[in-house]
Every structure is written in C-alpha cells, then in structure tokens.
Amino acid sequence: MSRKVTRRKFLAGTAAGAAAATFNFPMPAIAQAAPFKLGLLTVKTGPLAQGGIQMEQGIVTFLKEKNYTFAGRKVEFFSADTGGSPAGTKTKAQELIERDKVDTIVGPLAAFELLAITDYIAQQKTPLLSLAAAEDMTQRRPNPYFLRASASSAQAMHPMADYAAKEMKLKRIVTISEDFAFGYEQMGGFQQTFEDNGGRIVKKLWPPIVTPDYTPYLAQIADCDGVCQGFAGSNPLRFLKQYAAAGLKFPVVTGETGGDDALLRSFGDEALGMMSCCPYTLDLDNASNKRFVAAMNKDYGVDPGFYCAGLYVNGQVVEAGLEKTGGKSDDKTALMAAMKSVVLTDTPRGAIKFDHLGNVIGDFFIRRVEKAGNKYINKTIKTYHNVSQFWTYDEKKFLQQPVYSRNYPPLKS
C-alpha cells in the first residue's frame, strides 16, 4: 500500500526536519542574531487537508535545502493547522503573531481563510505570502502586507483562453466550476479573454462545492466544441471520471487547480488530452526545479504539484527579501518592501517579480495530460512569459470593471 508508506515517510521527513531545526546547527563562532521566525498557516485536517499537507511539504523542503538558515540567520519554523475554517484561521494567525511572534507568515490555503485575516495582518504589519487567489486582494482592495507569488484566480485562465481560441481553434465553450468566488473569478477571466479572441461562452454551469454526482450538469453540456472546468481539491478527479462516463468527448481546458500535477497520481485515462494552464509545471528544466523535485521524490516519494511548488517559491521570496535587508527583520515595513522588490531568476516556476500591488509577474505553462509508460504526465507545450494579473489589458481599465463574478462578464445572448 504505497500511500501508507508515503505518509510514514512524510512523518519521518518532518521529524527529521524538526530535529534539524533544533539540534543540527553548527555552533556559530560569533554570537548570532535571534532566529528568524517563519510561520505557516495551512490546513492539515478535514476535507481541505490535501492541499494543506502539500503546502507544508513544499516549505519544509525549501527550509531543509537551506539547512534552516536564511541570510545567515537561523530560521525557526512554526506550523499551524487552521482546520479549514475562517474562525480557526484567525485564532491560528493570532497564535503565530501574538504568541510565537513570527516575522513572516506563509499561507493560508483558501480565499475565505485569507479574507478572514487580511485586516488583522495589515494591523499587525506582518508580511503574509499566500496562495489564496482572491483577485481583489491584489486589485481593488489591496493589502500592503500581502504578497502573492502563485497566481490570482484568473491569471492562468487568461493565457488558457488565449491558447484555446488561437491554437486549439475552439469557438464555443461551456464553462463549469464550483459555485464560489474562486470559480467565478477563474471562469470570468476565461470568458473575457476567450470572447475577446472571437470565441463564445455558450453556457456557464455552477454546481455546488459538494456535488457527489455531476450528471445533472453534464447532461446540459451540448452545442459546444470545448469545456472549461475550474474545479479544485478532489473535485477535478470526480468531474473528469463522470465526464468520461457520460460519453462526453469535447476537449477540456482548465487552470492550476483543475490540472494540478499532484492530481496526476490519482487520475486515470479519462484525463488524457486535458489541457491546463498553471504557474508551475513539473517538467520545467531549470536547476531549482530539479533540486526541488528530487528532494520531494526523496523525502515524500511523490511528484510535487502546484501547492508544494507555491510554498517553495514563497520560501525563496522570503529568503531573498531577508538578504536584501541584510538579515534584519525588526522593521516589518522595510522587510515587506524588500520582499516586494525581489526579482528571482531561478525558481521552480521560472523567473518571477512582483507588480506594485504585490501580485506575481511570471511564466505560465500550457500543458497536456499524456501517458508515459504507466504514469500520467503534464507535458508542457507552450510557455507564456511575464504574465501579469492584468494579462494584456490596461491596468486602469481592468480595475474599473467589476471583479469577475457569477454574472460578470454577462453571458451574451
């Protein structure tokens, strides 16, 4: 039973990490500054745990690689489990900031968790690097202490739509995604770019997050030449199985959660041919990605996905920011400014920098699910370089339109 082994390895891995954190440091010759305290907000229990556990693996992998040292300072790592609830996230953020006195927080996972603590983070002036994709966090209601090195909800969908219209030559697409903000924002971004390129969204379907059986929605997919799905968590797996079982054969396109590399180990033949756009791709050929993937394979026995890579990159940003301040972290505003001005060339997702609102500008990869031996892989087909959250749109005009929602952009009749 491979999964059990994986889990044990994971536990062993964390234990080793903790041990390294506590004991394995060469005693410094000169008196060293107090350790830099890094907090992680993640979900380790309950239904959202899948992504949350991967987040922890990602950051721990980076810390181990750096031997728990950033810019000459020892790093003390605090991990907190929010349980996937907003109230729990607030409590855990307080635990990290007020009790453990962390200098920087990475996480949390879900948009509602982030929104529950955004005001608090700004009050406490604690830099926060999250994967949570809520658009307005770096658009219409930016938080000066928030940095996103992954992607806003629609950031990957803009290039996906561009590719679907221009290269896949799709004309009429049905979108289907969970009935919540992340789904609306993804599909809204897809619709805008797809229709700007001459395509047409013919129907938008919004099943509730908890939908054991998608058939009622699948039955409505018709009169189109493609499907765009924006599912997250374990839902993409279930959706694709039922999609194939219903005999549907339209090409499927998706974003970073729907085509995550970490899902490949669960997928079957039904996923073959699915196109996805993601800010991370497993097969990126650069030094840091090779190191990262090798370490993940060794410690956890799995190929990393978007959540792992996102936290690894967050770790790199924190380290680079701390190097810029010369290892000083007392002035949180200065630390934040330093992290925001970080330009990295070698991360597992390629080169990145940040815009003035704190969102990443970086590479986005179009991939296709293929079979290699008895393994499924996402084969990178095209790379869009230096993609910003505004795509090719003018920032001002973009910010004047409402945030993508269930009814924006409206369906053309």
Added chain:
Amino acid sequence: MSTRATIALGVALLALVTLPYWLTQIYYVNVASQILFYAIFALGVNLLLGYAGLVSLGHAGLFGIASYATAYLLAAGFGHTLSIVAALIIGLFSTAIFAALSLRTAGIGFIMITLALGEILWGLAYRWISITNGDNGISVHGRPQPFGLSLASANSFYYATLFVFLLCVIVVTIFVRSPFGAALKGTRDQPRRMTALGYHVWMIRFWACMFSGLLTCIAGILFVYYTQFISPQTVALTSSAEVVLMVISGGPATLLGPIVGAGLVVVVKSVVSGFIERWNFLLGAIFVAIVILMPEGLVPGTVRLWKLGWRKTMARRRPAVIAKTGEPAP
C-alpha cells in the same frame, strides 16, 4: 447555597476578572474571550437541549443570522448601536419562525427539522450573494465603543465579553429556577401530564426557544465583533453539531456544563491543535471517553466522583439516598 459553593463561585469570579493579569499572553486572553462567547452560545442551546429535551442541529443558522445582520448593517454604514439592536430583532424574528416550524414535533423530528432549517440558512448564506457576499464573506471594521471605552484591544474586548457573559449566566440562572423553568423541565419529562395539568406545552417550548435564540444571537454578535469576519462556514452543520457537543460533553441541564464544554472544545481546537497534529482524533476520543466514563457529562460526572470520593474518605455510613437534582413539582 452552601458555603463551599459560595467560595468556589467567588474564586471562579476572581479568576475570571483577573485573568488578563495572570494570563499575560494576549493570545490566551483572546482564547478566553472565545470560550466566553461560545459558552453563551452553549448556554442558549442548553436551554432547549438540557431543560426542554429538544436537540437543535440548526442553531448555527440563528447564530449566523445575528452575525450576518450585524456585519451587513455595519458594512452598509449604520452605527454600532443600531446594528446590534437591529441584529437582535432580526435574530429574534427569525427564531420565532424557526420555532414555529420546528416545534410541530419533538424528539427526532425536531432534530431533523432544525437540521433542514440550518442547511437552508447555510445555503442562503452561500448563495444570497448580494447580501452575504457569498463565500468571500463580510469583514467588520472596528469594534463598538460603549461609553467611550474602546474594545479594540484584547483585554478590553475580554472584559466586555465577560460582562455580557456574567449577565447571561445570571439571567439563565434566574430563568432556570423560576416557575417557568420548572414548567419547561416538566414539558421535557412529562409532556402529557403537563398538558393534562393545564399547561400550554407548545407555548412554554416556544418561549424557551425564543430565549435560547436570544442568547444565541448575543453570542453571534460577540463572535462577529471578535473575528471581525463572517462567512458561510460559520453557519454550517458542523458548527451546529459542535455546540451540541459542547453541551452534551459538559453536562446538559446544568449551568456549569455548557461552559465547561465550550472551554473543552475551544481549548482543543485552538490551543491543543498547536501541539498535536491529530487533534480531531483526540477530540473524538475525548467525546467517546466522556460517554464511557461520565455519560451524564463532565460536570455532573465530576461532581458524582467527587461526592463518591468525599464519602469514602469520610467513611460515613449514611443510607445511600442520592437526592436527584431538584425537580419541583409545578
């Protein structure tokens, strides 16, 4: 009240009032505030669950209505006083509808109707986006300043919550010991006999529901000011189940039980979870252990063990007449 009980009460009060001085970490003061407003919530649920024998799996819905109403009105630009009062009125009005629908049955029927109502309210919170902002939730900026006292700091918010908490405990105590409280327990144990005696069982249950709803709404308002954020997760079935677990594990139909239960659940969820990764398993195991070792709940169970121990050490040979907790005939 016996001298011992008075002393215990005094010590407890003193401990609560001086808490920010001996719990110097702000974080723990915040945890204490959470315990207090969850205790108010649990006291409200206990009125139905413990004293009326009606298990509600929909109270998080009422809790959420008050929270959402406060957050929505504040976001719409109304003042704190108006928002709080309006939230209480909206909450009570909803409770009345809630009660009218669910009190058609008792027992398992009541559980199921309240569950359905709770799920419907959860669905509303999710999908009535124009009001609730969907799963992105509503943020609340700032806390009220009663009599010019700012509640922004952890300590001042703790004292405000403590004040409301003590008020609620006093009112609940008076309520439970009143003839109405006795009648309520009557409807739990002998509904038919109560009807025969001329009591309007439905009406008694209805007013108990309303009182329970009031406490729930108060807790909901404190919650939204504490977290300064509300989203549909707060209204979900798990929240309703959690508060029911607080009451049952602490000891239903006691005053102290729900408070202890709230403390247990909040401490495991917020504090212990920082040290033990498998805290969900631990919480489940604690519940199972309580059922095995103290099926009547932590508080009555401890009292029983204490008395047992006391009797053994005193080695008095009294006839074993354990006075069942007062059940004054109406």
Added chain:
Amino acid sequence: MNFWILLTVNSITFGGLLFLLSAGFSLIFGLMRIPNLTHGSLFMLGAYVGATFIIGFIGLKFDFWIAAILAALVVAAFGALCERLLLRRLPGDQLAQVLVTLGISFMVADFCLMVWGGDPISVATPQHLGGFIRYGIAVFPLYRLAIIGIAALVAICLWLLLERTRLGAMIRAGVDDPEMARVVGIRVSQLFTIVFALGSALAAFAGIIGGPILSVYPGLDQDMLPLALVVVILGGTGSLLGSFVGSLIVGFLYNFGQALLPELAYFILFLPMLLVLVVRPQGLFGRQLQ
C-alpha cells in the same frame, strides 16, 4: 430527449446508491432508536478499505467485487465492535448516542486522513462494466446500470431477510415494540449487534460500489451523511419500503432539481424534507415515533 432519458436513468442510479447507504441507517434507527451519525464515516471507511484491496495491499490484489465484499466485512466487524463496546452501554440515552457517534466519526475521518493521506483515490470501474449501452441516440454507462441492478438485488435480499426468515421476523418485532419482543424471548441485545453490523456492511458496500463514480477523498463522509438523513426522513425510519421510495425520490429530486432549477441547488433537497417534516413528521412510510 437524450437529456431526459439520461437524467431519469441517472436518478434511478443515484437512488440505488442512496438506498444501499440508507437502508442500514433506517434499520438501525428503527430497531435501536440510535441516530447513527457515524453512517457517513462507515461509507467512507468502506470506500477506503475497498480501494486499498483493489489497488493492492501487502502484495495482495483483489477483484473489484471481492474487494467490495471484503470491505463490507471489515467495516461490519468495526461496526459490531462499536456497538458491543460503546453504543450498548447507552440504551435510550439519545444525547450520549449523538455524542459518541459524532465522536467516532471524528476519529474515523482523522484516521483515514492519517492512513491514506489527503490525496483523492480513484477507484477503477470493473473492467467488464467499463463500456456503454447505446439505445437510439441515448448512451448509458454500463456501470451505472449495474448499480441499479445491484441495488435491486440487495433490496430483494433485504426484503426476503426481513419478511421470510426468523431473523427478519425478530427484527420486525423489535422495530415494532422492543419491550414486547424481549418479553416473548427474543434476544434483542444480540439482534442489535447483528443489525448494526449489517447496516455498517451495507454502508461500506455502498461506499466501494460508489467508488468508481464518486472516488474516495477526505470529506466524503460529510458529503454523504446529510443525504442519508434526508432519505430516511422522507421515507420514514425503520421501513425498508420507506428507504427504497425515499432514495428514489431523493435521486430524482437531486438530478432533475439541479438540472432544471440550478439556482435552487442548495435547497432542492432540504425544502422538500422540511415540507414533509412539517406536514407529516413521521415520514411517508414511517410509524409515529416519539
């Protein structure tokens, strides 16, 4: 046309799956008066255990159907153990039963997360059932049709068990009047264990049968428990016919409701349940309970 046929077939399929899940819940509730809130967890546990047997476990790989039966047996043993060790101590104490069943469901959910990790596990459709049946323009996945057959088969077996065997007669007597059953010499306590194990086995079986459609993931328990509750409330507790009809109603409501009234997706199950409860609290086929 295709749309309607597809939805109808699928409603029956989903109803069949729900019947497998809820028949045990209904029996347990009817006989033992226990609101078994672990039922969703038993479903999930069955799915995980079954998936493990299929994927391979210490070098042993099993056929889908054998794995399903093995999973049902394992979970039945677990259910029997819970009943013997815990629920047995709490006759008639509904509050304690709620506490202990929820407590167990917490533990099972966290246990599954610990053992199988958070990744969703895909259960392959049994090979000979992977195809489709075409009828005119309509396409039916073979496996979904098979679920209808399995549910019907289980329903008939259960009916025969309840109506035609001594054990069934004892169970029915227990449901109707447990005290009287005890008086006439039925060992109600042993009966409880058997019924609880049977209910657990059915839930676990449903879990693995549903696997190829639902896959297995953390949170599956919380997704399924409310559905089982709705079925039992609609159909009435302790009635096999009730859970059968209730499952079909929920299957149709769910499929047609979500397809035709997507705006009401969140209320489609609970509004009818509320109406039934307000008008006829004992459910469509249930006996008056207090």
